Amino acid sequence: MKMIGNKNLFTCSAALLLSVMIAGCATTTKQPSVSTKKDAYLKDICDRNNVSWNWDQVSRVVTLRYRGIEAKVLVGSDLVLIGDDRVTLSAPTSTVRSAVIVPPDFSDKVIKNLRRRAGRRKGYVFAKVRSIIIDAGHGGKDPGAIGRGGLQEKGVALDICKRLKRLLVKNGFKIQMTRDSDRFISLKGRTEIASRANADLFISIHANAAPSRSVYGFETYSAKDLGFIDRIATQRKLNEDLMFSNLSIKNNATDVERIVSDMMYEHKQAESKLLARQIAGKTARLLKTKNRGAKRERFFVLRNTLIPAILVEVGFLSNSKEEKLLKTKAYRKKIAESLAKSILEYANGE
Ligand SMILES: [Zn+2]
Incomplete structure (x- = not known):
């Protein structure tokens, strides 16, 4: 210094x-x-x-x-x-x-x-979020989980994401999707899209599978606190470089980058945790399904995105009742609507 x-x-x-x-x-x-x-x-x-x-x-x-x-x-x-x-x-x-x-x-x-x-502080809460990346899990050669009835996770995720996008755009959000068709994108590619986009939030949509067929319900994930090794991991560094390339940083560049990185990390962890909890509670209630809660995991896309990021598991394809529900347009529409409502409330600071 x-x-x-x-x-x-x-x-x-x-x-x-x-x-x-x-x-x-x-x-x-x-x-x-x-x-x-x-x-x-x-x-x-x-x-x-x-x-x-x-x-x-x-x-x-x-x-x-x-x-x-x-x-x-x-x-x-x-x-x-x-x-x-x-x-x-x-x-x-x-x-x-x-x-x-x-x-x-x-x-x-x-x-x-x-x-x-x-x-504006009194009686008015300004939006926390304006721009969102929606990430439909899997795709292309990677079908994700497959139900006993043949329903594939990649299709369920994409359909819900498209619906969610339409609803959020209607409400004034700027939306970018990591994929809008049945194609394969690496996890690395997904986090790079998120780092380039200058968005406020990253939401990855998935459907679950469990060895026990009786398991069902809705759950969300945010990233576990990162250790030193995770923080300096190659992909994270690369994404930071992508993000920082939008900024012009002069002298003491490494110091400034470290500070920005720390501040963004703290912000990201706190917001992701809060959002995961809110989305799990509200969406499960609206869907009238079991809330399996907000969990924390070392998922790649959560670990290596620099903005607040959550992963949503909309239901279990390994549970025949939920697979049947997820097969219907009506249920997928309901999921998208419930998610949009929960995201809107979070974005408005409610
Ligand atoms: Zn998945």
């Missing part, structure tokens, strides 16, 4: 680790002139708008606060996180001595957004 200015403040690395938070108006350094007219000092913009700020120089994250709403500015990158929103600036933020410099669109994209959110 590079320290900028205030060198005498810290005498040992312990003190450095414990206390490099520079808060509010604590910087006393005389402000150097800004390189271009349009760029501005973050401090000035914050002061003008009554936004408090706190710069953690170790993580190089500036946290802005306005009436309980927080934004995180990753110094050295063009990324700002406002609540669950990722805002991309026209240029990366930078530092001149110990002052943070922001590009011209910062006021419009970040400060106005913060103030708008603060204003």
